[in-house]
Amino acid sequence: AQSVTQLDSQVPVFEEAPVELRCNYSSSVSVYLFWYVQYPNQGLQLLLKYLSGSTLVKGINGFEAEFNKSQTSFHLRKPSVHISDTAEYFCAVSDQGGGNKLTFGTGTQLKVEL
Amino acid sequence: GAVVSQHPSWVICKSGTSVKIECRSLDFQATTMFWYRQFPKQSLMLMATSNEGSKATYEQGVEKDKFLINHASLTLSTLTVTSAHPEDSSFYICSARNAGLNTGELFFGEGSRLTVL
Numbered sequence: 001a002q003s004v005t006q007l008d009s010q011v012p013v014f015e016e017a018p019v020e021l022r023c024n025y026s027s028s029v030s031v032y033l034f035w036y037v038q039y040p041n042q043g044l045q046l047l048l049k050y051l052s053g054s055t056l057v058k059g060i061n062g063f064e065a066e067f068n069k070s071q072t073s074f075h076l077r078k079p080s081v082h083i084s085d086t087a088e089y090f091c092a093v094s095d096q097g098g099g100n101k102l103t104f105g106t107g108t109q110l111k112v113e114l
Numbered sequence: 115g116a117v118v119s120q121h122p123s124w125v126i127c128k129s130g131t132s133v134k135i136e137c138r139s140l141d142f143q144a145t146t147m148f149w150y151r152q153f154p155k156q157s158l159m160l161m162a163t164s165n166e167g168s169k170a171t172y173e174q175g176v177e178k179d180k181f182l183i184n185h186a187s188l189t190l191s192t193l194t195v196t197s198a199h200p201e202d203s204s205f206y207i208c209s210a211r212n213a214g215l216n217t218g219e220l221f222f223g224e225g226s227r228l229t230v231l
Contacts (some may be wrong), residue, residue, distance in 0.1 A: 032218035032219075034218075034219070036222070041205075041225065041227065042224055042225060043118075043120070043207050043222040043223050043224040043225045044158075044207070044209075044222040045222070046219060046221075049218070049219055051218065090157065090158070094218045096218065101148070101160065101163065102148075102160075102209075102220055104157045104158050105157065106156070106157045107156070107157050109155075
């Protein structure tokens, strides 16, 4: 079984400032890692994913994340945020063995202010 | 590609009635679909795994007789909330796995907000 921890429930940040949303996971097997974004009253949109290979993953909207196996982390970063980035962000993990059952973190509300 | 559509987006019903929510994969075949429930300001809770042509697998604590899931084709899964009550009011989201990919990625529908009066 896997678990995901998103320590920050809310992250306020000023526009054009950098941001990091933290995600740690635990698993006894190799995993795939994902970040999803959810805007109010909408489903989830994939930001980026780590399957294998390079530990630095680039996604849409200028976001990137780095897989750190030793620290079991997959933190999401953006060098300069925009008002439109205000949303809920979910980190998720699934095992590589199949089934694709995603385990989600509790989410981080990113609020970008002027 | 990889679009998942849910219908309806919003539904209001009276207590005691049943509501059906559809989840369709528009441009790929989905042998497996997942149904989630999301309470306000909370994460997604997996309710059940829907497999085409077989019975759904429900997570612990989810009433299978209340939340009926049918996956009759490779592009359609339905969730029926039977005899709905106000406590069933929630945001229901489906996701689908593309049978042609092995990336672990799931594609999500837009969600369906159910309000039971």
